[in-house]
Amino acid sequence: MYKKLFIPGPTHVEDEILEAMAMPMIGHRDSLYSDLHGETVSKLKKFLKTDGHIYLSTSSSTGMMEGAIRNVVHKKVLMTDCGAFSKRWGKIATSNGKEIDVIKVDMGQATTPDMVDEYLSKGGFEAVCITHNETSTGVMNPIKEIGALVKEKYPDVLVCVDAVSSMAGTEIKVDEWNLDVVLAGTQKAFALPPGLCVVTVSERAFEKSLSVENRGFYFNFEELEKKAVKHQTPATPAISLVNALNVQMDRIFKEGPEKRFQRHLDMAEHVRSWARKNFALYGDEKYLSPTVTNVHNTREIDVVGLNAELAKRGAMISNGYGTLKGTCFRIAHMGDLQLADVQWLTDQIDDILGL
Numbered sequence: 001m002y003k004k005l006f007i008p009g010p011t012h013v014e015d016e017i018l019e020a021m022a023m024p025m026i027g028h029r030d031s032l033y034s035d036l037h038g039e040t041v042s043k044l045k046k047f048l049k050t051d052g053h054i055y056l057s058t059s060s061s062t063g064m065m066e067g068a069i070r071n072v073v074h075k076k077v078l079m080t081d082c083g084a085f086s087k088r089w090g091k092i093a094t095s096n097g098k099e100i101d102v103i104k105v106d107m108g109q110a111t112t113p114d115m116v117d118e119y120l121s122k123g124g125f126e127a128v129c130i131t132h133n134e135t136s137t138g139v140m141n142p143i144k145e146i147g148a149l150v151k152e153k154y155p156d157v158l159v160c161v162d163a164v165s166s167m168a169g170t171e172i173k174v175d176e177w178n179l180d181v182v183l184a185g186t187q188k189a190f191a192l193p194p195g196l197c198v199v200t201v202s203e204r205a206f207e208k209s210l211s212v213e214n215r216g217f218y219f220n221f222e223e224l225e226k227k228a229v230k231h232q233t234p235a236t237p238a239i240s241l242v243n244a245l246n247v248q249m250d251r252i253f254k255e256g257p258e259k260r261f262q263r264h265l266d267m268a269e270h271v272r273s274w275a276r277k278n279f280a281l282y283g284d285e286k287y288l289s290p291t292v293t294n295v296h297n298t299r300e301i302d303v304v305g306l307n308a309e310l311a312k313r314g315a316m317i318s319n320g321y322g323t324l325k326g327t328c329f330r331i332a333h334m335g336d337l338q339l340a341d342v343q344w345l346t347d348q349i350d351d352i353l354g355l
């Protein structure tokens with residue numbers, strides 16, 4: 001049976017998007033594709049408030065995280081570690097032969113501008129990689145403030161952001177916030193099927209990439225740019241997903257970005273108060289995520305059992321990620337879910353657990 005997804009990716013996809021995926025196929029060197037690509041990118045530029053480059057990568061987000069590292073880092077990069085996804089950046093960098101230093105914060109805490117300042121002041125870093133919304137802990141890091149700090153005190157350092165579970169669910173002003181590379185897969189707050197990744201690249205990050213050796217081919221910004229000027233991609237793109245993204249951008253503007261972000265906050269606020277009443281919140285209250293809530297399983301309920309019961313009612317939530325499995329569970333409230341959906345979900349959980 002189909003289950004409504006309250007997991008942090010893939011997320012629930014609306015029928016209108018599924019219908020857009022079922023378009024008749026077009027050639028990727030046809031002007032029909034270039035028109036579609038160009039339109040989609042200009043809507044994304046408006047939405048993400050950037051005049052920089054935007055590439056559409058047919059890959060999961062992790063692919064473009066690797067691409068970001070290979071394009072903009074010669075030698076050394078500063079990493080943050082506040083959960084499983086920020087750890088992933090570090091693994092990607094070291095497995096590509098880059099040197100890293102890591103800001104390690106306790107799980108459930110945020111990475112703050114002060115911490116970034118302390119590490120960058122040691123010198124030698126070309127970039128800092130940050131996970132905007134740490135999906136494993138339910139904490140959103142203050143990238144606006146971190147971007148401002150880097151701009152003021154370390155103007156040569158590039159800021160790379162994994163915005164996979166935040167982009168399209170909360171505001172991101174790419175240029176104003178001094179963010180050089182920002183990437184997100186479509187299966188999270190964009191509420192599309194998986195397989196496509198949106199990445200913004202500032203002019204200076206692009207220029208820097210031209211001097212970096214061995215940046216590979218598939219994710220190479222220079223190769224992507226050569227085709228992007230013609231509103232195309234070097235290899236065959238996931239055309240159906242680009243079409244779905246174009247339709248989704250129209251839906252986002254129709255709802256209104258501000259309203260969309262507020263809807264995410266309203267859903268988050270509902271889940272948070274439910275969690276505070278019945279369990280506890282895991283993350284630092286000051287930095288709670290607007291797209292996913294990590295509930296501390298203080299009642300020690302059987303999360304797998306709960307999900308099996310929810311499945312019978314047509315819903316699915318997530319267990320805690322990695323080391324938090326069992327001690328936490330996660331309810332995602334992102335994309336095209338509505339407040340009524342999360343209210344329905346918590347009612348079901350209340351009913352199942354007898355709360």
Ligand SMILES: *Cc1c(COP(=O)(O)O)cnc(C)c1O
Binds near residue numbers: 008061131163
């Ligand atoms: C889901 C997620 C990823 C991984 O995305 P893929 O598209 O599966 O590669 C990376 N970072 C964050 C913060 C995520 O939530």
